Amino acid sequence: MTNRSTIILPMQQQALDTRSRILSTARELFHGRSYADVGIKEICEIAQVQKGSFYHFFPSKQDLAMAVIDDMADDWAHGFVAEAFDRDLPPLERLDYLVDAAYYWQKAAKDLEGRMPGCLFGNLALEISTRDEVIRARINAVFEKASARFHETLDEAMDLGLLEPLDSGATAQAMLAYLEGVILLAKSRNDPEVVRILGPAIKTLRIELPATN
Amino acid sequence: MTNRSTIILPMQQQALDTRSRILSTARELFHGRSYADVGIKEICEIAQVQKGSFYHFFPSKQDLAMAVIDDMADDWAHGFVAEAFDRDLPPLERLDYLVDAAYYWQKAAKDLEGRMPGCLFGNLALEISTRDEVIRARINAVFEKASARFHETLDEAMDLGLLEPLDSGATAQAMLAYLEGVILLAKSRNDPEVVRILGPAIKTLRIELPATN
DNA sequence: CCATGAGTTGACCGACCGGTCGACTCACAA
DNA sequence: TTGTGAGTCGACCGGTCGGTCAACTCATGG
DSSP states (O other): OOOOOOOOOOGGGGGSOHHHHHHHHHHHHHHHSOTTTSOHHHHHHHHTOOHHHHHHHOSSHHHHHHHHHHHHHHHHHHTHHHHHTOTTSOHHHHHHHHHHHHHHHHHHHHHHHSSOOOOHHHHHHHHHTTTOHHHHHHHHHHHHHHHHHHHHHHHHHHHTTSSOOOOHHHHHHHHHHHHHHHHHHHHHHTOTHHHHHHGGGGGGOOOOOOOOO | OOOOOOOOOOGGGGGSOHHHHHHHHHHHHHHHSOTTTSOHHHHHHHHTOOHHHHHHHOSSHHHHHHHHHHHHHHHHHHTHHHHHTOTTSOHHHHHHHHHHHHHHHHHHHHHHHSSOOOOHHHHHHHHHTTTOHHHHHHHHHHHHHHHHHHHHHHHHHHHTTSSOOOOHHHHHHHHHHHHHHHHHHHHHHTOTHHHHHHGGGGGGOOOOOOOOO
16 A cells, blocks of 8 residues: 555645535545545645644544535536436437546546546445445435436437337446446556447446336 | 444354464455455454464465455355356356346345445455555456456357357456446445346347447 | 634544564474 | 474554544624
């Protein structure tokens, strides 16, 4: 366990208030490394906040994690996920857009830091969900929401006759799982290209409607 | 971060030698919780080994992690993965067998401990691969091997005419990614049924051969 | 003019971390 | 009988962990 990040203080952060500085620093560190590996002291140093101030805003590290999850989920929902699931795009193209966005994001991160951070939610889910029920539930809720966006998209594609009838709810979950899996594999290879190559196959996933007899 | 496991010493371990006791205890704890969360002290207590003895066999926690990965990969290769990829089984049935095995394993673990441990390799990959290049490479090698089994299976299915021609190498990776993703999602829901429901769709994944013109 | 309270500061806490080490046991070979 | 070395033992190390706290600043409103 060597070389910590050498980033000291992103300029942009100078303007933010204390709470936001803590939040965005924690998010960056948790995403780039892991929850357990990042200590409050380090977060405070990078965010240029004193320990006492930290605990003024967040009662515990667990609460910080929850806030980070909410913050990231929010950015997601209003950021590239919103763009990808743009209702003006043909439904099936949204999937390609999403994969593209994931690829470019991971690639940018790797070019910048040398390693693929993967998906914050996936990372936290595997690291923490066996140990902290509250955090697990929170992450799960984020996945449920993401899955719902897939679900809408598939239903719309079916309505437009672009897709043979299938179990859109289950298939939506399968697609989310696949996306997470692809990012996991890419991270373990430390190679974003995996996302670009495997990603598009997300459109081939199908779970049939339960037989109605 | 509360309630540790209450398992104290599985009977079977009484018979094992010191090194094996450390190894199997560490494996269980790393799998059930996480790498960072499990300390050497705790491993020693459960394995009934003194700290000094531990460091007689493993130079560091990192070395222990490597040994655990190798040990688990070995058990895998000779255990249910070997069964699933049994050459006597029709190729495409092997995939169902694999999904079934994953489901029952996760379900058994959850019934026993109350939570889904997920895949040890996936867990470690997301937790450690951004921080420890050596461990990352080791895990990646395990994934490469697993991917190769899928690859063989797909080639065999194509040879038998059970499958339209496709890019079997890429599709094999996609299937592995999907399996990991499904387990990730199931873990974040703490519900093994996710594996049973989403798993079989692994057979629908397809990556076409690159156009040859 | 002062009271209030949100926000800041940094010293401090006990617990725990991974890891070290010198003393010890004991089976076995010379 | 004695030397050797693999394995055992547990006290100990410096450092870090998440978290506490009393003292402080300072803008605001009465």
